[in-house]
Amino acid sequence: MTLAVSVYGATGRLGSHICELVNDAEDLTLHSALSSRSSLEEIAGADVVIDVTHIDASEPLVKYALQAGVPVVVGTSGWNAERLAQLAPRIPDDLGVLVVPNFSIGSVLGTHLSTIAARFFDDVEILEAHHASKVDAPSGTAVRTAERINEVLVARDASPQANADATSRGETIGRVSVHAMRLPGVVAEQRVIFGGTGETLDIRHLTTSSTAYDRGILLALRIAPEARGLITGLDELLELS
């Protein structure tokens, strides 16, 4: 018994990699490979659809998949806390949507460790770097990391000392400044830097190849048909939360 996988964004960097991954896995088959020119009807009959496109396409895809009764794995960046809060109540009881800002296990651990560090440091900034072709900034991972750190800072009413008002101080997400660099030669990198009294803590994750995403993609695809409701990130699946 194989799982029929539909890939939305199949002509892109990550989508074409996912198609290869699915073709190579004995328990998965490629049901359909969609691009911007495809009809969403092509996902009909799939056991799961994975979306790696653009936020403008991702939202309609999720809506369509939920109506068609197809579980979804979303890898597209742009699903911030506000969008996720709107999505959660729209998911039927018998379906699951996994929104995964980063499929790399190291990145998931980096963000998890950052939420622990946020219990002890009031000041933190995120520095992310990606390849020059990336269309969105800051990265979905950086936004999600900042949102999760901010939840911890707000819960304990932490007071950052640094002033983040000037535009050169990055985009402010809650109490966290986020700086984005786009450069040829880079795949993906994120540093979460905490500042304290006489010390800094630098939690750095470096992606050197898109193979970093394989384990997380396969895990999410295999779990999606049994998942129920909204699952954000791989933390729960990796038993981190």
Ligand SMILES: NC(=O)C1=CN([C@@H]2O[C@H](COP(=O)(O)OP(=O)(O)OC[C@H]3O[C@@H](n4cnc5c(N)ncnc54)[C@H](OP(=O)(O)O)[C@@H]3O)[C@@H](O)[C@H]2O)C=CC1
């Ligand atoms: N969660 C994770 O671990 C990762 C997430 N990502 C995210 O995945 C997404 C895709 O990244 P990447 O593969 O590098 O991007 P690419 O630009 O290489 O590919 C984008 C894909 O999406 C399609 N697409 C773009 N706009 C639309 C639209 N409006 N409607 C329908 N389809 C559209 C393109 O189709 P066409 O060819 O027809 O234009 C193409 O197949 C990004 O959001 C990125 O941040 C990336 C890496 C890891």
Ligand SMILES: O=C(O)C1=N[C@H](C(=O)O)C[C@H](O)C1
């Ligand atoms: O576009 C990319 O490349 C990536 N996008 C995701 C993001 O926006 O966080 C995940 C990873 O950083 C690679």
